Amino acid sequence: MTVLDTRALGRATLAxxxxxxxxxxxxxxxxxxxxxxxxxEPQEPFVGLWSRLRAFEPGELxxxxxxxxxxxxxxxxxxxxxxxxxxxxxxxxxxxxxxxxKVLGVxxxxxxxxxxxxxxxxxxxxxxxxxxxxxxxxxxxxxxxWPDTPPRALGEMLIAGLVPMVQVPPxxxxxxxxxxxxxxxxxxxxxxxxxxxPAGSDPVGQSLVRRYLAAFGPAATADLRAWSGVAGxxxxxxxxxxxxxxxxxxxxxxxxxxxxxxxxxxxxxxPVRFLPAFDNAxxxxxDRGRIIDDDHRGLxxxxxxxxxxxxxxxATWTVDDDTVTVAPLRRLSRAEHTAVTEEGSALSAFLSDxxxxxxxxxxx
Numbered sequence: 001m002t003v004l005d006t007r008a009l010g011r012a013t014l015a016x017x018x019x020x021x022x023x024x025x026x027x028x029x030x031x032x033x034x035x036x037x038x039x040x041e042p043q044e045p046f047v048g049l050w051s052r053l054r055a056f057e058p059g060e061l062x063x064x065x066x067x068x069x070x071x072x073x074x075x076x077x078x079x080x081x082x083x084x085x086x087x088x089x090x091x092x093x094x095x096x097x098x099x100x101x102k103v104l105g106v107x108x109x110x111x112x113x114x115x116x117x118x119x120x121x122x123x124x125x126x127x128x129x130x131x132x133x134x135x136x137x138x139x140x141x142x143x144x145x146w147p148d149t150p151p152r153a154l155g156e157m158l159i160a161g162l163v164p165m166v167q168v169p170p171x172x173x174x175x176x177x178x179x180x181x182x183x184x185x186x187x188x189x190x191x192x193x194x195x196x197x198p199a200g201s202d203p204v205g206q207s208l209v210r211r212y213l214a215a216f217g218p219a220a221t222a223d224l225r226a227w228s229g230v231a232g233x234x235x236x237x238x239x240x241x242x243x244x245x246x247x248x249x250x251x252x253x254x255x256x257x258x259x260x261x262x263x264x265x266x267x268x269x270x271p272v273r274f275l276p277a278f279d280n281a282x283x284x285x286x287d288r289g290r291i292i293d294d295d296h297r298g299l300x301x302x303x304x305x306x307x308x309x310x311x312x313x314x315a316t317w318t319v320d321d322d323t324v325t326v327a328p329l330r331r332l333s334r335a336e337h338t339a340v341t342e343e344g345s346a347l348s349a350f351l352s353d354x355x356x357x358x359x360x361x362x363x364x
Contacts (some may be wrong), residue, residue: 003340004247006219006245007266009290012309015262016215017281018052019273025053027060028084031070035215035227036083038283039072041303042172044276045082051273051354054241058174058350065169068189072167074160077229078102078168080279085189092164092185092197094204098230103161110153114146119154120162124184132168132181135159143313164193175353207234210243210258216284218247226286251289261275270311272336277303282313298330301356309336317344324348328364337361 004012014020018030019258030053031037037045046058064070065095071088075081078099083091104111119142126141127133133141142158143151159165164185170178184190197203210313212224221237237256247255274279282288282300292300292313299306299316307315307326315328324344332340344359 001254002247003250004263005250005266006290007311008247008263009218009255011264011266011268011270012218012262013216013281013290014270014273014308014311015264016217018269019281020264020270022052022054024055027053027056028064028069031064031082032084032087033215034076034280035211036081036087036280038076038079038278038280039082039172040080041277042072042173042178044278045172046174047347047351048279050347051198051275062169062173062176064284065172067323071185071188073165073185076101076227077283078160082172085191088164088166088185089189089191090194091208092193094202094208095228095230096196097232098228100157100161101180101299102155102229107150107153107156110150111157114149114154114157116157116162118145119158123158123163125164127182127184127187130183132183134179134181138182138342158254201238202233202239204261205230205233206240209233209236209240212284213244213258216280217261218255218263218289219285220249220255221353223284224287227280227284235337249287251287255274260308270308273308274317274343274347275306275308277305279306282306307340309340315340317347319348319351322348323358323360325360325362326350327362330362331364 027049030049037048039045046061049061050056068085070084072080073088075083122142122145123138126138138158139151139155143155145266146154159182165182165183166188167180168183170176171180193280208228212227223235224345225231244256245259249255282292288297288300296313304316306313307317314324314330317324317326324347326340326344339361340361346358348359349357
């Protein structure tokens with residue numbers, strides 16, 4: 001079985017994630033290809049798409065949110081993701097059990113004695129008028145029934161674990177501040193969520209396997225689980241295995257992949273790329289070594305924005321007013337310094353609506 005080293009896997013990741021060459025895709029198609037973008041920080045998906053698409057205009061993504069073609073919702077790993085409306089409706093039922101268990105993992109003691117079906121019904125009744133509500137408004141509406149339960153536990157379970165919700169605009173619009181207001185997914189889209197598959201059948205799970213490999217492969221089943229948060233996919237993997245090819249990584253793990261998916265030459269040049277906080281190019285794997293060194297792994301869960309050099313995390317970046325500041329994690333060569341400055345200047349122009357191209361690289 002062919003062994004793919006870290007560099008080969010890194011180049012494959014860049015290609016699948018549209019980071020090796022910017023793609024000429026509409027934003028909607030890019031969001032679909034990527035299986036969504038992690039989006040608990042509302043402005044980060046704009047940077048994620050700017051780094052991946054040619055001629056990306058932020059208004060395109062804002063329009064998709066307003067037009068209800070993409071939505072912000074709790075999905076993979078119980079984190080807020082920006083996904084297409086079609087994927088949200090198709091995937092949500094397959095994630096239900098995981099989402100509920102994730103919330104219970106944090107609030108099990110606080111929710112002891114709460115009938116979750118009754119809580120869900122109370123939440124849906126509160127939202128039946130079609131008016132979006134904050135978590136505080138929702139919990140106040142149901143608190144009389146469970147006066148001794150902490151409101152945060154009730155709210156988290158309602159919004160992230162029981163009732164499929166969207167965070168409605170203006171939350172998530174370009175350069176627009178807006179608090180989180182929630183509305184049921186089916187109400188917002190005017191379409192019902194796909195029901196769970198019959199026992200013994202898992203077409204949604206099989207679709208998730210294929211979609212994951214298209215955007216993240218080659219990958220191990222542990223990587224698929226790390227991305228989705230869903231543990232019950234072995235049967236889905238087994239069902240599609242005949243469609244797939246297999247490799248091994250340097251640790252001996254089996255890696256699965258779609259046969260015709262891109263696996264570039266490991267020596268393919270990789271351009272500088274600025275990634276937003278919590279980008280799935282890093283978080284979408286159990287083994288993140290293909291793109292980030294173990295010494296810097298903590299950056300990926302701490303919300304640091306990172307810079308890729310030669311396909312690997314080599315710096316962090318921040319923006320203050322009109323200046324992008326880059327903090328290298330290692331010494332940069334003269335050529336790397338120049339390349340980072342050029343890409344940082346372009347990012348500064350994007351973030352400032354072309355009012356600035358200022359970039360500063362901190363001294364290592």
